[in-house]
Amino acid sequence: MEHIRWEWHSPASQPAAPGARGTARPPAEGTRAGSRTGPGPPRLPGNGVPNYRAGRRHLPAARSQELAISPTAATTADAPAGGHSRVLRVAQVTRETPDAVSIGFEVDAADAATFDYQPGQFLTLRIPSDQTGSVARCYSISSSPFVDSELTVTVKRTPAGYGSNWLCDNIVAGMEIQVLPPGGVFVPKSLDGDFLLCGAGSGITPLLSILKSALAQGTGRIVLLYANRDERSVIFRDELVELAGRSPARLTVLHWLETVQGLPSREQLQGLLSPYAAFEAFTCGPAPFMAVVNEALRGLQVPRDRMHTEVFTSLSGDPFTDVPIPLPAAADAVRTVAVRVQLLGKTHDLAWPVTVPLTDVLLDQGIDAPYSCREGECGTCTAQVVRGRVRMLRDELLDPVDIRDGYILTCQSLPESDGIEDGIEDGIEIVF
Ligand SMILES: Cc1cc2nc3c(=O)[nH]c(=O)nc-3n(C[C@H](O)[C@H](O)[C@H](O)COP(=O)(O)OP(=O)(O)OC[C@H]3O[C@@H](n4cnc5c(N)ncnc54)[C@H](O)[C@@H]3O)c2cc1C
Numbered sequence: 001m002e003h004i005r006w007e008w009h010s011p012a013s014q015p016a017a018p019g020a021r022g023t024a025r026p027p028a029e030g031t032r033a034g035s036r037t038g039p040g041p042p043r044l045p046g047n048g049v050p051n052y053r054a055g056r057r058h059l060p061a062a063r064s065q066e067l068a069i070s071p072t073a074a075t076t077a078d079a080p081a082g083g084h085s086r087v088l089r090v091a092q093v094t095r096e097t098p099d100a101v102s103i104g105f106e107v108d109a110a111d112a113a114t115f116d117y118q119p120g121q122f123l124t125l126r127i128p129s130d131q132t133g134s135v136a137r138c139y140s141i142s143s144s145p146f147v148d149s150e151l152t153v154t155v156k157r158t159p160a161g162y163g164s165n166w167l168c169d170n171i172v173a174g175m176e177i178q179v180l181p182p183g184g185v186f187v188p189k190s191l192d193g194d195f196l197l198c199g200a201g202s203g204i205t206p207l208l209s210i211l212k213s214a215l216a217q218g219t220g221r222i223v224l225l226y227a228n229r230d231e232r233s234v235i236f237r238d239e240l241v242e243l244a245g246r247s248p249a250r251l252t253v254l255h256w257l258e259t260v261q262g263l264p265s266r267e268q269l270q271g272l273l274s275p276y277a278a279f280e281a282f283t284c285g286p287a288p289f290m291a292v293v294n295e296a297l298r299g300l301q302v303p304r305d306r307m308h309t310e311v312f313t314s315l316s317g318d319p320f321t322d323v324p325i326p327l328p329a330a331a332d333a334v335r336t337v338a339v340r341v342q343l344l345g346k347t348h349d350l351a352w353p354v355t356v357p358l359t360d361v362l363l364d365q366g367i368d369a370p371y372s373c374r375e376g377e378c379g380t381c382t383a384q385v386v387r388g389r390v391r392m393l394r395d396e397l398l399d400p401v402d403i404r405d406g407y408i409l410t411c412q413s414l415p416e417s418d419g420i421e422d423g424i425e426d427g428i429e430i431v432f
């Protein structure tokens with residue numbers, strides 16, 4: 001079996017021996033700023049999305065030189081819809097490849113807590129449109145909260161896509177973009193284990209954040225399998241060379257180029273990945289790539305709770321526009337269940353109608369609940385049930401093991417009222 005380990009022009013090079021370490025060549029001149037080691041070990045998650053706040057960097061409101069010399073900056077934002085979104089200024093735009101661009105945002109001190117993020121999470125951007133006013137698109141954060149000072153997403157052109165091409169063609173430093181706070185559950189529960197990261201194309205973005213965070217905060221090994229059409233389309237090539245060069249004992253990068261090796265088959269991947277079957281696997285990329293990687297991992301007997309996937313889709317709704325909340329009229333006399341919600345350090349005791357998803361109940365009460373799609377597609381609204389029972393209308397996004405641990409998508413959750421008393425002490429309790 002053939003694969004490439006930095007020997008870009010040697011497609012027939014020998015496969016890496018199992019357990020082989022990354023061997024990087026020196027970074028090319030002009031390489032983007034690399035990572036640096038952050039302080040302290042990560043804390044184990046408490047509830048909801050894992051939180052590694054110990055040792056986190058706070059995002060300074062850095063203003064790049066590029067911004068200062070960008071007089072053509074145009075605003076793309078209008079007033080935020082509700083208190084949920086923020087307007088962020090683009091500090092820096094980096095052309096990664098002919099088809100991909102990284103967008104670094106400036107975050108004011110006042111918004112730093114709102115944009116505190118975990119490796120693997122994403123932002124939702126509001127992109128202007130002359131047809132519809134705007135479209136909302138999610139982009140994974142490619143920076144690491146532990147090593148990078150700038151909150152950055154990376155966008156790759158989708159052929160004939162609207163939002164990605166708009167960003168790649170129009171975004172410049174100085175623009176202002178309306179953005180929803182970080183969301184998503186494609187986040188390692190701990191940064192200390194061994195990671196097998198499998199990405200293709202733009203699927204590298206959340207994986208790079210996890211990779212840099214685990215290198216900085218963890219102690220385990222990291223293997224990145226990164227598939228691309230050809231060498232020119234490899235995003236973060238120089239940064240990966242530099243990272244592998246700095247941590248050869250911990251990081252191995254395996255490149256797969258379609259123009260050289262063809263599309264990977266299950267058998268090929270099984271052979272390539274078998275030394276890493278005990279690692280925690282995170283996969284992100286086009287659907288056929290994810291399918292073949294998951295087949296290979298299943299073939300290697302990797303248990304489902306160690307296989308994490310992130311699906312890139314375009315949101316069908318627009319969470320930036322006023323959100324209609326279909327609450328039942330009082331006259332409908334819908335039964336309610338008492339629910340206690342812990343969110344952002346506050347406790348809310350509410351009556352939860354059995355026909356209304358929790359996110360809608362919270363928004364109706366003026367509570368700044370996290371959400372993006374409200375369709376069970378993104379994971380922004382994830383919380384944990386610590387008491388009582390809840391049922392979900394859609395739950396495909398969550399790992400079975402997370403569901404077992406009580407995690408729910410609150411935009412898809414209704415109370416299970418059977419056997420529950422109306423008193424708050426006997427009701428449902430949910431922690432964000
Ligand atoms: C959690 C998550 C993370 C993601 N992370 C990344 C990432 O890190 N990097 C990345 O590149 N992608 C990422 N994506 C994918 C990204 O959100 C988009 O799906 C992708 O960029 C394609 O969007 P697009 O608008 O270019 O293409 P499409 O969604 O295919 O655009 C075509 C659609 O736009 C409509 N359209 C056409 N013209 C207009 C117009 N003028 N106005 C309004 N609508 C119009 C068309 O009707 C059509 O429905 C992620 C997705 C998710 C869910």
Ligand code: FES
Pocket residue numbers: 370371372373374375376377378379380381382409410411412
């Ligand atoms: S808001 Fe996207 S899954 Fe709930």
